[in-house]
Amino acid sequence: MEAVLIGVVLVILFLTLVGALSIRLVQQYQRGIVFRFGRVLEPVRQPGLRLIVPVADRMVRVSMQTTVIGVPPQGAITRDNVTLTVDAVVYYRVVDPVKALVNVRDYPSAVLQVAQTALRSVIGKADLDTLLGDRERINAELKAVIDAPTEKPWGLLIERVEVKDVALPEGMKRSMSRQAEAERERRARVIAADGEYQASRRLADASRAMAGTPGAYQLRLLQTVVDVAAEKNSTLVMPFPVELLRFFDKFTRDTEPTAAERPPTGQPEPAAPAAGDGHRGPLT
Incomplete structure (x- = not known):
């Protein structure tokens, strides 16, 4: 047992x-x-x-999960000869586990090396303005460059590549700051000039509309006086009324002699008698 x-x-x-x-x-x-x-x-x-x-x-x-690896900062020179430092992040996953094990050894490290090389290559073909202003294009180019040698032979799919940070030299930062400041000043001047132009056109339209109504000028004058008086100034300057100027102009035109009353051209005007002279009779 x-x-x-x-x-x-x-x-x-x-x-x-x-x-x-x-x-x-x-x-x-x-x-x-x-x-x-x-x-x-x-x-x-x-x-x-x-x-x-x-x-x-x-x-x-x-x-088979999506793996995220960070690409260390890489020094590169752009197409317009600007030296900068760029880092990125890569998202990838395994789509063919057999190829990932058999065709490549330590595929995470291999993806990292390919990403570093592709990052330098793509940055070298782009200029600084494209790198700063069109990140989507740079990311798409990086994805295409990294995905080409890894998908079919290694069984990996690069899902996304993102440029994280672009470190510029201090001199380039100061130059870009001055350029941005000059651009903002130019826009401000253009906007101010456009505003003055539109205001002048509106004033011209208002002047033409008020020209048909003489009393509108006086109403505008009174409104201006009210606005000035509201500021509590010690001195108030009153402009001369326009209607009074027109009255004097019309009165002057009415009192001028007509052409019939003027003496003929070339004949002297009769002399006025001297003061104190009287009428004397014939001498006897």
């Missing part, structure tokens, strides 16, 4: 050991690749409990 009991215990331990060596758990975000004596055994194991042959098989789990 003791021998039988020992045998049963040994069998149970053996089965437990075989089960521990045969059962593998694959998570939902993983895929299992089984190597039997060094060769890939199809198909790719899906999530769940999977059985392998102990000793003969070896399973490697590959994560």
